[in-house]
Amino acid sequence: MSEHAEGQQQHPIAIYFWIWGLLFVLSTFSYLVDYFEFHGMVRWTLILIFMFLKAGFIIAVFMHMMWERLALIYAILLPPLLLLVLIGLMSVEGKYVNSIRSTFFDPPAASAGHVEKSETP
Amino acid sequence: MQEATSTGSTIEQHGHAGLVADWAADKQTFTMPWGKAMMWIFLLSDTFIFSCFLTGYMSVRTTTTTPWPVPSEVFALTIAGHHIPLILIAIMTFILISSSGSMAMAVNCGYRGERKKTALLMVITALFGASFVGMQAFEWTKLIVEEGIRPWGNPLGAPQFGSSFFMITGFHGMHVSIGVIYLLVVAFKVWRGDYVSRGYEIVEITGLYWHFVDLVWVFIFAFFYLW
Numbered sequence A: 001m002s003e004h005a006e007g008q009q010q011h012p013i014a015i016y017f018w019i020w021g022l023l024f025v026l027s028t029f030s031y032l033v034d035y036f037e038f039h040g041m042v043r044w045t046l047i048l049i050f051m052f053l054k055a056g057f058i059i060a061v062f063m064h065m066m067w068e069r070l071a072l073i074y075a076i077l078l079p080p081l082l083l084l085v086l087i088g089l090m091s092v093e094g095k096y097v098n099s100i101r102s103t104f105f106d107p108p109a110a111s112a113g114h115v116e117k118s119e120t121p
Numbered sequence B: 001m002q003e004a005t006s007t008g009s010t011i012e013q014h015g016h017a018g019l020v021a022d023w024a025a026d027k028q029t030f031t032m033p034w035g036k037a038m039m040w041i042f043l044l045s046d047t048f049i050f051s052c053f054l055t056g057y058m059s060v061r062t063t064t065t066t067p068w069p070v071p072s073e074v075f076a077l078t079i080a081g082h083h084i085p086l087i088l089i090a091i092m093t094f095i096l097i098s099s100s101g102s103m104a105m106a107v108n109c110g111y112r113g114e115r116k117k118t119a120l121l122m123v124i125t126a127l128f129g130a131s132f133v134g135m136q137a138f139e140w141t142k143l144i145v146e147e148g149i150r151p152w153g154n155p156l157g158a159p160q161f162g163s164s165f166f167m168i169t170g171f172h173g174m175h176v177s178i179g180v181i182y183l184l185v186v187a188f189k190v191w192r193g194d195y196v197s198r199g200y201e202i203v204e205i206t207g208l209y210w211h212f213v214d215l216v217w218v219f220i221f222a223f224f225y226l227w
Helices: A013-035 A040-062 A070-077 A079-105 A113-119 B002-012 B015-024 B034-063 B087-111 B115-146 B160-192 B201-226
Strands: B077-079 B082-084
Touching: A013 A040, A013 B087, A013 B201, A040 B087, A040 B201, A070 A079, A070 B015, A070 B034, A079 B034, B034 B160, B034 B201, B077 B087, B087 B115, B087 B160, B087 B201, B115 B160, B115 B201, B160 B201
Parallel strands: none
Antiparallel strands: B077 B082
């Protein structure tokens, strides 16, 4: 591991080829999730695993984050964790709005479509 | 001389002692060119923008009671008589990953001082990016003209599909287009020899932006096209 005092990022070229190949493989896997028509929890879990692996490799190696000093790593990677609060709140709110809409505003859900709707999930 | 040695000693510290020293010592916090630190800050703000878009997409998709169109069917293509789901998006994904790879090579060549090779690799990256935008234009045309999808509605189901699709992929496509221009400008300046004496940090900074565009696509691909 070479770390230059000027903040330059110079690493063996082989690691980039490895990550390049890995990203291709992971992308193929996430495409195959759709191709083989996985559904439900399996599909979502696989999609998220491949997504986080790809994102992690791009940030860590291509963007050189794993060789940076902790001062930058924390400054950049910690603030986005706040988004989890937003996602959580919007998810709860979204489900509530959906239930209200299905109950009061959606004519098919209130009449004949209701039976069909409850069968689908 | 005294200053140089004291800076050197804080650089030597790693881990959390180094973190405290970087933030608390009477010195520059980020040991890197200011342009690189600012690019990281910009990318952090861009992370929040795209996250808000994707969270908004999640919201409208949860709240709607109309069925959501199946992305793998909407984005299917018939190639040589075969109906392949989501194939265009898969090709676009591989193109963007390849462009990220060639960008990483460009950064590497830049720091080794190979001026022409760096410029060439950046132009290749820009060409990958341009072909990505071209495919996106094809995809948009197909959706607007053939499928009749509009930002305010579509014949396939929930109208929110159109609005979130055009906003999210449009904003990402705009980032790619700006990235292509940025790459070509920097590649031209590298080729001209502007950075022979100044150093090639600018290539790494451009690379950060480009990898981020690829990174955003990873999330759009997962949440919009696969979910």
